[in-house]
Amino acid sequence: MDKRKWWKESVVYQIYPQSFCDDNGDGIGDILGIIKKLDYLKWLGVDVLWLSPFYPSPGYDNGYDISDYEGVDPRYGTMEDFERLLAEAHSRDLKVIIDLVVNHTSDEHPWFTAANVDKTAPTRDYYIWREPGSDGQLPNNWGALFGGPAWSLDRDSEEYYLHLFSPKQPDLNWENPKLRADVYAMMDRWLARGVDGFRMDVISLIAKPADLSDGPVGPSGYFDPRGRIAANPRVHEHLREMRQKALAGHDIMTVGEAAATTLEEARRFTNPDGSELDMVFQFEHMDLDGGETFKWNDQVIPLPELKKVMAKWQQGLEQRGWNALFWNNHDQPRMLSRLGDEGELRETSAKMLAVCLHMLKGTPFIYQGEELGMTNMCFASSDQLRDSESRNAYQRYTEDGSISKEDMLRYISLKSRDNARTPMQWSGNIGAGFTTGKPWMDINANYTVINAQEQKSRGDSVLAFYRELIRLRRNYAVIVYGEFVPDDLDNPDVFAYQRCLLHQRLYVCCNFTSQRQQWVPPEAFAGDDVELLLTNIEASTYLENHQLAPYEAVVLLKEE
Ligand code: TEU
Ligand code: CA
Known part of the structure; x- marks a missing residue:
């Protein structure tokens, strides 16, 4: 249980x-x-x-x-x-x-403004610096998520700093114990004010691996290092330390934004022993309509893939996470x-x-x-965009001519933040x-x-x-605690599953199409003792004929 x-x-x-x-x-x-x-x-x-x-x-x-x-x-x-x-x-x-955003600060944070003019500043090592190569080259071929390389040159100190997002968001160096202590003290003060927990921005990426070597170049023209960073086990040590030093004794909730995280990592993040986080956002289901040009296309999420990804995370974290x-x-x-x-x-x-x-x-x-x-x-126009990711992408792809302006606006209307x-x-x-x-x-x-x-x-x-x-x-305790059991994952029209908890069982079936679908539930849910707990259709006929109306969702309850 x-x-x-x-x-x-x-x-x-x-x-x-x-x-x-x-x-x-x-x-x-x-x-x-x-x-x-x-x-x-x-x-x-x-x-x-x-x-x-x-x-x-x-x-x-x-x-x-x-x-x-x-x-x-x-x-x-x-x-x-x-x-x-x-x-x-x-x-x-x-x-x-x-929101706790401690993978990076603004480049206007005093830690950074002090550090970038003076190599001996106490917060210099709060960030990640590398000397340029002999011809001024970038330290590696990593790309920033909002476009361009993941390194920018600081003209005063003539060193590059790392930024996984934009140049205005320098990454923090979690290997520095003083930085970590400062972060925990800051969290402690928010808890003292009475907040009930934290959503931790890209927490899966805080621990940069010692190996900053090149990786295979992707559609952006750079290597996307997120998978490699997220796989660095050091992040778990940081989160355990954070739990002990900043969170112990508080009845709060923590949810980590776990970009590029595998199931294996998520089991450690959300270990029921409470040593790291309570739960994580994973993004595998969100990335199913990505593709060659990152998300700038008109691909759609294929339902069977979506169902498989959801089932994988449901079953993968059963009793092992949340x-x-x-x-x-x-x-x-x-x-x-x-x-x-x-x-x-x-x-x-x-x-x-x-x-x-x-x-x-x-x-x-x-x-x-x-x-x-x-x-x-x-x-209708790129002038309406406010998000720098979308603005940068619009500029880059329309200027190099790889995507027309019309197409890019269409893709932005489909995919932009x-x-x-x-x-x-x-x-x-x-x-x-x-x-x-x-x-x-x-x-x-x-x-x-x-x-x-x-x-x-x-x-x-x-x-x-x-x-x-x-x-x-x-x-219904079964909605919170019932075990997830998938049904017919290959079917491309209906997403169906059971939830089971002791004497309570639910059967959920959702029609993702604009057509009627014949959908027969498992035998246990076909009898007269089954209750229609919820439907989104007025006068649903599902119990009589096992037909789902367009976009109908049905929840059946059976109590033994
Ligand atoms: O997002 C991090 C992240 O990896 C993605 O959600 C990313 O923003 C998206 O896939 C790009 O298309 C977090 C925040 O939620 C986001 O708003 C910030 O921009 C980002 O971190 C940097 O702080
Ligand atoms: Ca206002």
Whole structure:
């Protein structure tokens, strides 16, 4: 049996502060805006809020480039605002976890600004430096995720520093014990303020291997070192130390963003002995529509592959770890646009995707707007883009002529991170109830149709369905703790599985197509003693004829 833990029984809601709710009308979401929406989140029924970064930042990567780990960026408010948010959340019995971005800082962080002018600065060794080759060459052929090489030359000291993301995000040197102690002390101060845990940004990549040698060149023209870095076992030593020195004695939750992580590594990260993290985000299911040109193409996720990847992680972590379940976050295009129907069956398919994810074993995460069935943006011009990854890619591929401008805009509309970052659609009024000013990025034009106000008043809305789904989790231990058993992984139309816990059994089947599907459940679920626990279709006929309507999802319950 799994050990009971509150974070296994919780549903987490991710807030991207910049795009959530703008209180003061400057077009940027802020902390007071979040406070205003706490009653909405409580009504929805989630247990934990994860806040993406709100710390002081030059904003090159929307706050994932931090220049002060212990402050609040004035664009989001003040430390008093944050403390009020915590108090208001706690008074509603909502927990709050914050983003811990310690793979890198901003190049405007005082640790770096002191270090790059002076080789003898105490924080010089907080970063990773290499001398240029005899002809000034780069230390190796590693590429940065947001384009170009992973090394930039610091002109003052004439050495290169490593950055896995952009040149504005120098990587920290986790081999330095003083850096580690500084990070733990900073975490300790946030815990003392009362936060309930951390989402740890690219934590799988903090331990750079001693071997910085070249690797095989990929589509970017460079070697993508993430797999090699993630395989360095040293990361587990760091996380064990962090657990002992920063987290011991706190009843909190930790979720690691585990880019490029294997199942084997994830078992160590989420070992039930609690020595490292509670759960990890893995990305294998998100990368199934990648390809030759990274993600800049129109490939779609093949359902059988998706099912196999999900089953692999479900079964692979059974009794050996814990999954964080997600279809969406601030780095991903909207899953509804990837796998659902943006047309007439939008709401049905949004609910089906919700059932499919929330009935898996693990802690579900909802990304703002997902509970409304928000969709991708159709970007008409590259001027609308705010994400540096997308802007850089647009420039690179259109300038070298490898992808036409039209195609690149189409790919961006399908895959860009900016699809997730358009402002939250609260109402059909101008500004979508997000802002009374000019929004920092364009609002999706469909806010007049898709918005929270309209859905809150309607019993059959996507929003009402999410609320019901969350409520259901409270009443059935099998949803939290039942073992996952896959069904017919090769079938390309329906995603089906069982969940089993002692005397309770669930059968979940989800139609991923716009056609009806004949779908006969296993024998145990065919009798009269089977209850239709949940469906997203009005007047479902599934129990009578075992037919799934287009995008229908069904959950059957059998109690012995
Ligand atoms: O993301 C790290 C990461 O590896 C990916 O999610 C990546 O951003 C995406 O695949 C690129 O398409 C984290 C944050 O979630 C992201 O917003 C930051 O940009 C990144 O780290 C750097 O801090
Ligand atoms: Ca604001």
